[in-house]
Amino acid sequence: MAKEHLKASENEAHRLSRRALLTGGAVGAGIGALLGGAGGVAGGYALAERDRANEPRFDPEAEPALTPSADREGFGGEALSCHGDHQAGIVTVPATHVRHIAYTLRPETDRAAIARMLRLLTGDIEALTAGVAPLADPEPELAERPARLTVTLGVGAELVDRVDPAKRPAWLAPLPAFTLDQLGNGFDGGDLLLIVQADDQLPVAHAARMLHRDLDRFAEVAWVQEGFRQARGAEAKGATMRNLMGQVDGTVNPAPDDADFDSLVWVDSAAGQPWLVGGSAFVLRRIRMELDTWDRVDRPGREQTIGRTLADGAALSNPHGGENAPADFDAKNALGLPIISSAAHIRRATSQDPSERIVRRAVNYDTGHEAGLLFGCYQRDPLRQFVPIQRRLDEADLLNEWVTHTGSAVFAVLPGFRSGETLGAALLA
Amino acid sequence: MAKEHLKASENEAHRLSRRALLTGGAVGAGIGALLGGAGGVAGGYALAERDRANEPRFDPEAEPALTPSADREGFGGEALSCHGDHQAGIVTVPATHVRHIAYTLRPETDRAAIARMLRLLTGDIEALTAGVAPLADPEPELAERPARLTVTLGVGAELVDRVDPAKRPAWLAPLPAFTLDQLGNGFDGGDLLLIVQADDQLPVAHAARMLHRDLDRFAEVAWVQEGFRQARGAEAKGATMRNLMGQVDGTVNPAPDDADFDSLVWVDSAAGQPWLVGGSAFVLRRIRMELDTWDRVDRPGREQTIGRTLADGAALSNPHGGENAPADFDAKNALGLPIISSAAHIRRATSQDPSERIVRRAVNYDTGHEAGLLFGCYQRDPLRQFVPIQRRLDEADLLNEWVTHTGSAVFAVLPGFRSGETLGAALLA
Numbered sequence: 001m002a003k004e005h006l007k008a009s010e011n012e013a014h015r016l017s018r019r020a021l022l023t024g025g026a027v028g029a030g031i032g033a034l035l036g037g038a039g040g041v042a043g044g045y046a047l048a049e050r051d052r053a054n055e056p057r058f059d060p061e062a063e064p065a066l067t068p069s070a071d072r073e074g075f076g077g078e079a080l081s082c083h084g085d086h087q088a089g090i091v092t093v094p095a096t097h098v099r100h101i102a103y104t105l106r107p108e109t110d111r112a113a114i115a116r117m118l119r120l121l122t123g124d125i126e127a128l129t130a131g132v133a134p135l136a137d138p139e140p141e142l143a144e145r146p147a148r149l150t151v152t153l154g155v156g157a158e159l160v161d162r163v164d165p166a167k168r169p170a171w172l173a174p175l176p177a178f179t180l181d182q183l184g185n186g187f188d189g190g191d192l193l194l195i196v197q198a199d200d201q202l203p204v205a206h207a208a209r210m211l212h213r214d215l216d217r218f219a220e221v222a223w224v225q226e227g228f229r230q231a232r233g234a235e236a237k238g239a240t241m242r243n244l245m246g247q248v249d250g251t252v253n254p255a256p257d258d259a260d261f262d263s264l265v266w267v268d269s270a271a272g273q274p275w276l277v278g279g280s281a282f283v284l285r286r287i288r289m290e291l292d293t294w295d296r297v298d299r300p301g302r303e304q305t306i307g308r309t310l311a312d313g314a315a316l317s318n319p320h321g322g323e324n325a326p327a328d329f330d331a332k333n334a335l336g337l338p339i340i341s342s343a344a345h346i347r348r349a350t351s352q353d354p355s356e357r358i359v360r361r362a363v364n365y366d367t368g369h370e371a372g373l374l375f376g377c378y379q380r381d382p383l384r385q386f387v388p389i390q391r392r393l394d395e396a397d398l399l400n401e402w403v404t405h406t407g408s409a410v411f412a413v414l415p416g417f418r419s420g421e422t423l424g425a426a427l428l429a
Numbered sequence: 430m431a432k433e434h435l436k437a438s439e440n441e442a443h444r445l446s447r448r449a450l451l452t453g454g455a456v457g458a459g460i461g462a463l464l465g466g467a468g469g470v471a472g473g474y475a476l477a478e479r480d481r482a483n484e485p486r487f488d489p490e491a492e493p494a495l496t497p498s499a500d501r502e503g504f505g506g507e508a509l510s511c512h513g514d515h516q517a518g519i520v521t522v523p524a525t526h527v528r529h530i531a532y533t534l535r536p537e538t539d540r541a542a543i544a545r546m547l548r549l550l551t552g553d554i555e556a557l558t559a560g561v562a563p564l565a566d567p568e569p570e571l572a573e574r575p576a577r578l579t580v581t582l583g584v585g586a587e588l589v590d591r592v593d594p595a596k597r598p599a600w601l602a603p604l605p606a607f608t609l610d611q612l613g614n615g616f617d618g619g620d621l622l623l624i625v626q627a628d629d630q631l632p633v634a635h636a637a638r639m640l641h642r643d644l645d646r647f648a649e650v651a652w653v654q655e656g657f658r659q660a661r662g663a664e665a666k667g668a669t670m671r672n673l674m675g676q677v678d679g680t681v682n683p684a685p686d687d688a689d690f691d692s693l694v695w696v697d698s699a700a701g702q703p704w705l706v707g708g709s710a711f712v713l714r715r716i717r718m719e720l721d722t723w724d725r726v727d728r729p730g731r732e733q734t735i736g737r738t739l740a741d742g743a744a745l746s747n748p749h750g751g752e753n754a755p756a757d758f759d760a761k762n763a764l765g766l767p768i769i770s771s772a773a774h775i776r777r778a779t780s781q782d783p784s785e786r787i788v789r790r791a792v793n794y795d796t797g798h799e800a801g802l803l804f805g806c807y808q809r810d811p812l813r814q815f816v817p818i819q820r821r822l823d824e825a826d827l828l829n830e831w832v833t834h835t836g837s838a839v840f841a842v843l844p845g846f847r848s849g850e851t852l853g854a855a856l857l858a
Contacts, residue, residue: 074662074663074664075662075663076663096660099797101797138724138726138728138731139671139675140675141671142671142675145659145663145664147660147663199660200659200660201657201660201793201795202658202659202660202663202671202793205793205795205800208795208797209720209800221798224796224797224798226797228631230505230574230631231505231576231630231631231660231661232660233661233662234503234505234576234629235503235505235574242570244571244634244635244638245568246567246569246570291638292642295567295642299567311570364631366630366634366637368528368530368650368653368655369650
């Protein structure tokens with residue numbers, strides 16, 4: 001442990017000098033300076049107001065990160081702070097590439113080993129997200145262009161139980177069974193989760209490898225699921241991500257400036273375990289798409305299935321209102337029938353209870369043999385948020401003929417941390 | 430066949446009107462206009478002079494494709510012509526994402542079926558690369574932002590044999606065995622190859638799916654291998670791609686303006702089968718990297734193994750000369766020993782015979798469980814170009830302790846085609 005502590009300290013010194021370099025240079029004039037000015041509290045999510053998945057909310061005048069000068073230099077140099085009340089990567093602008101890596105703890109990894117592991121991970125995450133090679137990184141050049149790299153850490157039920165079973169929230173367990181689930185394909189559960197995101201696959205691959213090097217003695221890989229959105233810089237202005245079914249995906253997502261955002265996403269002292277205050281619950285569902293049969297459905301049929309136009313994602317009740325106009329579920333057509341079908345996906349997914357919402361962070365996956373959506377979502381309590389939504393969808397959703405949930409996992413996302421602190425310290429306290 | 434012909438014609442009309450739109454709009458002011466002006470012959474590789482893997486050769490003043498105005502609009506709208514003397518995607522600027530998809534012909538796919546298949550693929554490729562949905566594309570919105578999509582078509586020995594065994598070049602066969610190969614992992618051979626490339630994974634996934642829809646009745650997927658480079662827009666000015674070992678990768682690649690480039694890459698009437706004139710031979714080797722043990726080698730050891738500095742890829746004989754200065758294999762150190770070891774990778778890879786060179790198009794792969802390089806290369810004759818190089822490496826290369834060839838395939842890359850022509854027409858003639 002003394003050695004690891006030393007490593008963290010050396011790291012810190014290296015990191016600070018390197019960060020000074022980053023923020024002082026040309027890149028720093030863009031995003032680096034913004035983060036530097038925002039300071040500790042806002043650091044990890046200073047860019048939350050810009051939501052690439054929901055572009056119309058975003059005022060480009062207020063956003064210095066993508067200035068032409070930063071673009072000319074290449075966005076690879078952009079670094080996001082990992083420090084703040086909450087971990088980075090949850091409300092930060094969605095990245096192009098997301099790799100979810102779940103680990104199973106080795107039998108001998110006890111509470112003391114978990115504490116060592118979290119200290120090592122903290123140092124790695126601080127270095128890698130700052131564009132700095134962790135100590136003894138054999139390929140430091142691969143660390144230098146993080147491209148907004150974030151690493152978000154979640155813990156599973158088994159890890160919490162090894163620390164103290166009394167600390168485990170009721171929701172940190174496999175989800176209740178849904179009728180249509182077809183799980184058991186090697187993408188369920190896990191004791192530890194790394195969500196590694198960046199706008200470039202190279203830093204994702206390098207970060208995953210450096211983190212694995214330190215994790216290897218404590219845990220082994222359970223599964224890896226990597227997804228993507230449209231490449232950064234490829235999107236037209238105002239465009240929203242589409243999934244592989246061709247649908248606009250990510251509409252009506254709670255935004256950090258919504259009045260109830262905090263109560264939807266962050267565990268607070270009233271709602272949860274004290275060690276998890278400022279953290280969240282992450283649910284990842286692997287949703288396979290049956291694209292071959294989906295292709296046989298005509299365009300009106302596919303729009304009816306979802307309840308939105310394919311052209312721009314507008315609700316069918318208001319097809320010229322654009323993606324962000326609220327759906328009118330009471331609207332009727334000339335025959336007096338509901339315009340948005342009673343089993344349309346958006347109707348079934350929408351709750352009358354505003355506290356039943358979740359923050360979605362879905363990405364596409366395509367192995368070449370199978371395609372679909374890695375549906376990740378954040379909330380305060382999955383049993384009160386994801387589960388009732390998914391129960392309605394499981395019971396009746398026109399889309400079910402073409403989508404199947406084939407993987408399911410729940411993690412407690414650790415609260416944020418500041419420089420000098422360790423991720424998960426409150427869990428171990 | 431009549432129906433398919435009709436389909437191609439309708440497609441053509443749609444495509445032309447769409448292309449006019451593209452080249453007339455804001456995007457067209459950048460790359461679209463360049464391609465439009467370059468015309469048929471140069472169309473498919475008008476950007477060849479810009480080599481992202483070898484940036485120092487490139488004069489940004491001469492290159493309008495990445496003007497700030499195009500960037501602001503998003504590069505997703507950039508389209509590369511698929512027409513020309515050669516197929517696109519061979520000497521075009523390397524794309525961020527490359528998916529190699531090999532197919533095995535179904536038993537009933539005879540010569541007539543192959544002809545139908547190639548006509549369908551031709552129409553699909555013309556539409557998709559122009560940013561136009563192929564006929565009956567159920568998600569036309571996914572086709573609209575091709576992000577420099579190219580689809581390069583290769584044929585394997587079995588396909589040529591089904592057309593006419595006399596037309597098969599001697600080199601279109603499995604490569605001779607190399608001692609250290611560990612093949613047989615499901616990544617060998619194939620009767621048909623699609624190389625789908627773009628700067629965005631979304632058009633790659635969509636194009637692969639649309640092509641598969643038409644291929645399905647003729648062939649089934651043998652294997653899929655997807656790789657990546659640093660994201661477009663992430664790179665610092667003048668930077669060269671690094672592979673997952675941290676090395677600068679892609680140095681000393683023949684460039685289209687080299688005097689002997691054509692003779693290295695394109696089959697000509699003297700060298701090959703008349704149907705393949707203007708085509709090339711593509712070899713794909715899956716090279717697994719043993720990164721865990723590689724990490725235990727210190728930095729000087731790794732530089733000696735390759736013969737180049739890790740910092741910028743300069744040859745060790747001239748460590749301050751930069752990546753592109755020629756290596757001096759005769760240079761000795763103070764002890765009179767060769768500075769570049771007798772078994773250094775670059776020494777073993779370099780031939781005394783300038784006709785023994787290949788054009789490399791390698792990309793990284795990382796499944797989360799295994800990482801390495803998808804080493805693709807083009808040449809006129811693999812038996813005279815790739816094989817002697819690989820034989821020397823197989824016999825003695827310091828790098829062999831950390832790399833293993835686990836997949837191998839050879840394809841004849843069809844000659845280019847013009848509007849109104851069909852890919853592979855000369856093979857079927």
